[in-house]
Amino acid sequence: MRISWNWLSEMLDLGKVDGPQGLANLLTARGLEVEAIERQDQGLEKVITAKILERLPHPQADRLSICNVTTGTGDPLQIVCGAQNMRAGDTVALAQVGSLLPNGAKIEAGKIRGIVSNGMLCSEEELKLAETSEGIMILPAETPLGRPLAEILGRNDTVLVLKLTANRGDCMSHWGIARELAAALGQKPKRAALELLDFKKKGPISIHLDADEAAPQFFGCSIDHVKVGPSPEWIVKRLEALGTRSINNVVDASNLLLLELGHPTHAYDADKIEGGEIRVRTAREGETLPLLDGQTVTLSGAELVIADRERAIGLAGVMGGGNSEVQPGTSRIFLECAEFDPVRVRRAAFKHQRRTEAAQRFEKGIDPSALPHVISRLAGLIIELAGGEIRGACAAQTPSRISPKRPEIEVTPAYFEEFLGMPVSAEIAEPILIGLDCEVRKKGSQWRIIPPPYRLDLSIKEDIAEEIARSLGYDKIRERIPPLSSAPQSIHSAIQAARFAQTNRAKDSLMRAGLSETLNFAFTSKAWLAKFGMTSTAPLLNPLSEEHEVLVPSLIPGLVRNALECWRHHFGSEVVPIRLFEIRPTFFGTFEAIRALDEQNTGVEERWSLSFAVSGTRFAGGLRNEQGEVDFFDIKAILETLFESLGTKGVRFQPLSASRSKSNIQELFHPGKSVEVLAGKDVAGYFGLFHPGKARELKVPAPLWIGELNWEVLSRLSRPVYESPAFKTWSEFPPIERDFALLVGEGVTADKITQVALKAGRPLAKVAKIFDVYRGSQVVGGMTSVAVRVIFYDESRSLQESEAESASTQILEAWKKELGIQLRS
Amino acid sequence: MIKKLEEISAQALRDLEAASTLEALEQVRISVLGKKGTLSDVLKTLGSVPAAERPAIGAAANEWKRKIEAAIETRKASLENAVLQAQLERDRVDISLPSRLPHRGSLHPITQTTRKIIEVFSRIGFDVVTGPEVETDFLNFEAVNIPADHPARDMQDTFFMGPGVVLRTHTSAVQMRTMRNQSWPLRILAPGAVYRNDSDATHSPMFHQVEGLWVDRDVKMSDLKGTLLFFAREMFGADAKIRLRPSYFPFVEPGAEVDVSCFLCRSKISDSCRVCKGTGWLEILGAGMVHPRLFEMAGYSEAVRSGALTGYAFGMGVDRIAMLLHGIPDLRLMFQSDVRFLKQF
Numbered sequence A: 001m002r003i004s005w006n007w008l009s010e011m012l013d014l015g016k017v018d019g020p021q022g023l024a025n026l027l028t029a030r031g032l033e034v035e036a037i038e039r040q041d042q043g044l045e046k047v048i049t050a051k052i053l054e055r056l057p058h059p060q061a062d063r064l065s066i067c068n069v070t071t072g073t074g075d076p077l078q079i080v081c082g083a084q085n086m087r088a089g090d091t092v093a094l095a096q097v098g099s100l101l102p103n104g105a106k107i108e109a110g111k112i113r114g115i116v117s118n119g120m121l122c123s124e125e126e127l128k129l130a131e132t133s134e135g136i137m138i139l140p141a142e143t144p145l146g147r148p149l150a151e152i153l154g155r156n157d158t159v160l161v162l163k164l165t166a167n168r169g170d171c172m173s174h175w176g177i178a179r180e181l182a183a184a185l186g187q188k189p190k191r192a193a194l195e196l197l198d199f200k201k202k203g204p205i206s207i208h209l210d211a212d213e214a215a216p217q218f219f220g221c222s223i224d225h226v227k228v229g230p231s232p233e234w235i236v237k238r239l240e241a242l243g244t245r246s247i248n249n250v251v252d253a254s255n256l257l258l259l260e261l262g263h264p265t266h267a268y269d270a271d272k273i274e275g276g277e278i279r280v281r282t283a284r285e286g287e288t289l290p291l292l293d294g295q296t297v298t299l300s301g302a303e304l305v306i307a308d309r310e311r312a313i314g315l316a317g318v319m320g321g322g323n324s325e326v327q328p329g330t331s332r333i334f335l336e337c338a339e340f341d342p343v344r345v346r347r348a349a350f351k352h353q354r355r356t357e358a359a360q361r362f363e364k365g366i367d368p369s370a371l372p373h374v375i376s377r378l379a380g381l382i383i384e385l386a387g388g389e390i391r392g393a394c395a396a397q398t399p400s401r402i403s404p405k406r407p408e409i410e411v412t413p414a415y416f417e418e419f420l421g422m423p424v425s426a427e428i429a430e431p432i433l434i435g436l437d438c439e440v441r442k443k444g445s446q447w448r449i450i451p452p453p454y455r456l457d458l459s460i461k462e463d464i465a466e467e468i469a470r471s472l473g474y475d476k477i478r479e480r481i482p483p484l485s486s487a488p489q490s491i492h493s494a495i496q497a498a499r500f501a502q503t504n505r506a507k508d509s510l511m512r513a514g515l516s517e518t519l520n521f522a523f524t525s526k527a528w529l530a531k532f533g534m535t536s537t538a539p540l541l542n543p544l545s546e547e548h549e550v551l552v553p554s555l556i557p558g559l560v561r562n563a564l565e566c567w568r569h570h571f572g573s574e575v576v577p578i579r580l581f582e583i584r585p586t587f588f589g590t591f592e593a594i595r596a597l598d599e600q601n602t603g604v605e606e607r608w609s610l611s612f613a614v615s616g617t618r619f620a621g622g623l624r625n626e627q628g629e630v631d632f633f634d635i636k637a638i639l640e641t642l643f644e645s646l647g648t649k650g651v652r653f654q655p656l657s658a659s660r661s662k663s664n665i666q667e668l669f670h671p672g673k674s675v676e677v678l679a680g681k682d683v684a685g686y687f688g689l690f691h692p693g694k695a696r697e698l699k700v701p702a703p704l705w706i707g708e709l710n711w712e713v714l715s716r717l718s719r720p721v722y723e724s725p726a727f728k729t730w731s732e733f734p735p736i737e738r739d740f741a742l743l744v745g746e747g748v749t750a751d752k753i754t755q756v757a758l759k760a761g762r763p764l765a766k767v768a769k770i771f772d773v774y775r776g777s778q779v780v781g782g783m784t785s786v787a788v789r790v791i792f793y794d795e796s797r798s799l800q801e802s803e804a805e806s807a808s809t810q811i812l813e814a815w816k817k818e819l820g821i822q823l824r825s
Numbered sequence B: 001m002i003k004k005l006e007e008i009s010a011q012a013l014r015d016l017e018a019a020s021t022l023e024a025l026e027q028v029r030i031s032v033l034g035k036k037g038t039l040s041d042v043l044k045t046l047g048s049v050p051a052a053e054r055p056a057i058g059a060a061a062n063e064w065k066r067k068i069e070a071a072i073e074t075r076k077a078s079l080e081n082a083v084l085q086a087q088l089e090r091d092r093v094d095i096s097l098p099s100r101l102p103h104r105g106s107l108h109p110i111t112q113t114t115r116k117i118i119e120v121f122s123r124i125g126f127d128v129v130t131g132p133e134v135e136t137d138f139l140n141f142e143a144v145n146i147p148a149d150h151p152a153r154d155m156q157d158t159f160f161m162g163p164g165v166v167l168r169t170h171t172s173a174v175q176m177r178t179m180r181n182q183s184w185p186l187r188i189l190a191p192g193a194v195y196r197n198d199s200d201a202t203h204s205p206m207f208h209q210v211e212g213l214w215v216d217r218d219v220k221m222s223d224l225k226g227t228l229l230f231f232a233r234e235m236f237g238a239d240a241k242i243r244l245r246p247s248y249f250p251f252v253e254p255g256a257e258v259d260v261s262c263f264l265c266r267s268k269i270s271d272s273c274r275v276c277k278g279t280g281w282l283e284i285l286g287a288g289m290v291h292p293r294l295f296e297m298a299g300y301s302e303a304v305r306s307g308a309l310t311g312y313a314f315g316m317g318v319d320r321i322a323m324l325l326h327g328i329p330d331l332r333l334m335f336q337s338d339v340r341f342l343k344q345f
Helices: A005-011 A019-029 A174-185 A233-241 A249-261 A342-351 A357-364 A371-386 A414-420 A426-435 A461-472 A491-512 A526-530 A556-569 A632-646 A664-668 A692-697 A711-717 A750-760 A801-819 B002-018 B022-033 B038-048 B054-090 B109-122 B151-155 B172-181 B221-236 B292-298 B301-306 B318-326 B331-335
Strands: A002-004 A033-039 A047-057 A065-070 A077-081 A091-095 A110-112 A115-117 A158-163 A206-209 A217-224 A266-269 A277-282 A288-290 A296-298 A304-307 A312-315 A333-339 A389-397 A409-411 A439-443 A446-450 A578-589 A604-615 A651-655 A669-679 A682-690 A705-710 A736-744 A765-774 A784-792 B134-136 B160-162 B165-167 B186-195 B206-217 B242-247 B252-261 B281-290 B309-317
Touching: A002 A005, A002 A174, A002 A233, A005 A019, A005 A158, A005 A174, A019 A033, A019 A158, A019 A174, A019 B242, A077 A115, A174 A249, A174 A426, A206 A217, A206 A389, A217 A277, A217 A371, A233 A249, A249 A266, A249 A357, A249 A371, A266 A312, A277 A333, A288 A312, A304 A342, A333 A371, A342 A357, A371 A389, A409 A461, A414 A461, A414 B221, A426 A439, A426 A461, A461 B242, A461 B252, A491 A578, A491 A604, A491 A632, A491 A711, A526 A556, A556 A578, A556 A604, A556 A705, A604 A632, A604 A682, A604 A711, A632 A669, A632 A682, A632 A705, A664 A669, A664 A682, A669 A711, A682 A692, A682 A711, A705 A711, A736 A801, A750 A765, A750 A784, A750 A801, A784 A801, B002 B022, B002 B038, B002 B054, B022 B038, B022 B054, B038 B054, B109 B186, B109 B206, B109 B221, B109 B318, B172 B186, B172 B206, B172 B292, B172 B309, B206 B221, B206 B318, B221 B242, B221 B252, B221 B281, B221 B309, B242 B281, B252 B309, B281 B292, B281 B318, B292 B301, B309 B318, B318 B331
Parallel strands: A206 A277
Antiparallel strands: A002 A158, A033 A158, A047 A065, A047 A091, A065 A077, A110 A115, A217 A333, A217 A389, A266 A333, A277 A304, A288 A296, A304 A312, A409 A446, A439 A446, A578 A604, A604 A705, A651 A669, A669 A682, A682 A705, A736 A784, A765 A784, B134 B165, B160 B165, B186 B206, B206 B309, B242 B252, B252 B281, B281 B309
16 A cells, blocks of 8 residues: 555654654554655756757757756756757756666766767656657746756655555554544644535435345445546646546545545445445346446446446446446536445455455555544535535435444453563553554453454454554564473374375485476376376366366376476577476375365375486496486385385385286386386386387487375384384304306296295395396396305204205206206306 | 525525515425425435534524525515505505485474574473464464454464464464463473565575564563573574663563574674674574463463463574575575585575
8 A cells, every 4th residue: 555655744743753764664563564765856966957048050960959047046957868859948857867767767977979068968768757758848937046956847746555464454544643643642633624514415326225234334425516537737746646646626535535534435426326325235146247447347246236226337346337427527526425335345355356546445445434534524525526416315214333342351460460461550551552643442451452443454462462562673582492381192293294204204215316496386187197198086176277276196297397497498409307206295186076065075095106207327426438318227226225214014016917906107117127016905106218119109208217106005014103113133153165157047036936945944044136137149048147155054053064055956946947047057 | 505505595595685676585395394495405415414413413403494485584574565566556446536426315494593592492391383284264363362353463474274264374373372271380392494475585485484482470471572682592693682662562561572682793783794794683583471362261360360361472584694604695596406505404
């Protein structure tokens, strides 16, 4: 909201306030934040009036002239000017050397095409006084010389731009701000003496409240013989400074009053009100209403309208009707000053997308006690500006407004200090409250506080405490760390805290594996998901754009996009390595349509995923042949390390080709170089090479390894953060090692070989590991040469060679029998 | 014969001194001590020496042999050393070649900042709680004193998913969830992603908050101020200051905007400070005393009636704090997953 310093000065003595900045500080300290201070003379500080004594042609340039100007005193100044519209004797606007004009131009002394110029003669455009202008600004001949242009033009006001909070509807006017400041400055705000209208002297138009409490009050006034015309200059300027365009004297009066008192009012052309009656009623479904802005709206039947006998003539609290508009030539008018239900106004304003100044004030609530005063002031102002005579005034109120109930807040004065933790005695609190127009009724140590009718935000004792605190200043509140009264009952939170800690543990592990954490938006486009064969079951109703229309069912499409973007942004011949991970929720609507199931459940399942995308060199630095490219076993290592640091138990890897489950996500993986991660019977996720076909479709320039694990499953199978890994002892006795060179047939996997060895060599065979694999000319076709080392030991004694020998024999037999494996000769 | 021994030995010592390679040295050894070596040859003639002289000659021969052997060992060590030295002369790496650097992973600055914040508050007894990002309108708005059609709804442009379902606009929803599922006293911290329908250099449709809540008997506004001052000092340095300004959030009363003194220019106000832009203060927090309506919605009404159950709440934008701490100029960088960005933290 915009507040004029000059206007405020008419209501208050601002002599003790340290200028606009001081006022801004005071308001901000009281909770009315000042966002900006706009001086109207900004950029005009060094622009003064001057008279052209003579105009001479520039010897070097046809389009330039040399003007010798006087500012009334001192020597004439020589100015080079490019405009053509000035003559000797003209009074003009001179930007003196050192000016920084509103358009950003800096005026310096210098030569223009060889001729000294000591300033600039300005156009209205350059001074931002007009959008466009031809030539320089020529002022009236009688304008005094050497005076600041801002003063001559009456641009001497300063506007404070306030960012009001939603609870302070009472401050949406100059009067409201003055009232608030008066409390701070210990003053009484001034307002013009006023004669109230006589609401018993009914005019030609009757008022009917057909919507009960949705429109509990309506005050009207009929004025005849007005002369609609332009407003005086001071009103035009004041309105413009505050961001409102002047229309005509009647409409301007209503708008000015809105800015002065914060109460929306409206003037109708009385001749266009059919049947001599005004009704406030609920709109009829499908009813149409032409509005002041020239458009016609179709009403839903929920809005409140102002109507005459026949039709709607205004959207109550939002905007007047075009069918009853005051225009040049209107001579009989009818004034409205009413109260409407904030919710009804807010809904209508939203529905018809017209969040007008009026609607913004009604939806925050207006002072219900002020209506007689406001309409009397409006009538007086219109008669002052447009003439006319009052034909009558009328009022309609529901019983709730005829005898209004005001909230009473009970509190003991000691409460303020107890609650706020700042020194507040009854002697301090009482004058503050009285200064804020509260009534304080005392009964022993109990206070009953009745807030003023315009403070709709004050209804509980905490509200009163805030009034005290902000009046004294929040800086007076003490500072202490509260004592812990007892341990929190945190079973609920402990579970969440543990899971949060476990997520951090997973992030740390992936970071140590050289991956960078990324955060993608939870939303994406349907089109992008479709490229991955995915659809979302969790769409947004009002997305920011098509790019953000649905919640993600998987983190992989986002990570692949990240990789593509990184590659696209990278200049140079190398393919930049991608090592990204993300642990974030994925979203699944479990019902056909998303709706709240109860107070706490949305029916949208949030399943956290741990996902990654890796591509490029194995090392960040080093010579090319040493770096190598990441392959399957690097990715497998990342996951094994992750499971180890999480203490994850019961997770198995199975070749994707052997998967028995069906899921769209499988299509994203190379069938021979990917893994289905199993947890019991459940699928816990997938990892492997991004399918080369998909990669080609999406123009992925390098092999990309991706994975997505269900973090819900994984975290359940992982060691709880409050459990510590148990110590395991090792054998102090020397082991015996045996190496075997085996010929292995098609389809026998490495893990089978080691599993069989460990089983057959029980209990002494403790470790079996593959240490070399060879296929080639030295081996019979279709066979693979595999080198296996088996380590035998006993925790409690040294082994005999013969024991290892017999265990080895058993292992060889089992290999032969179960896997058809032979020793390589 | 003794003389001959001396001659041979002296010659041998001269020869092996002259041997410049291990091979030459070996040659000398063989020529003197070998089966057909000069010394051996002399000893072979020992039989022709009178018996009485034999022990002396034998002793002398052995003495010479030991001397020669020792000299060979010394010479050998010296030659070996020379060979090693020569090898070391040649054996060099160019230490300026690039190292085989492993990839350095990183955590997102928002994660790191969240952790820092949690660390500070956990020291004074706060627990982490979490909640869903898709939230009911009830918990996100209604239960935290923002009823339908309330003007305060304008403060938060909301993403809607369906009737009564929104993307949470603040982590206050988590506080209400926790209060409804757990009794007081409460000291909880709710970190997480939140969503608002807004996007520019300083607004992202998804961003992050940490919200704190302390509920107990006789919690005062001075406790809130003390807690936030503690936080500011732990987070931004021991000389950090805070400033509270009255403001309005529907879930608290009284409410406050909280500014922290600029950690870069230490509020020595200068227009050039890139962090505070010359104001000396950073707006990073909203806070206040829990509105009694929330206790009612949480089912704590009984406790409120029977004694002074009060509480304070605060909320801060993690993204903004992370931007300030790292000097990140544009919020959008946080969510673009550019490796040039992510690898810096």
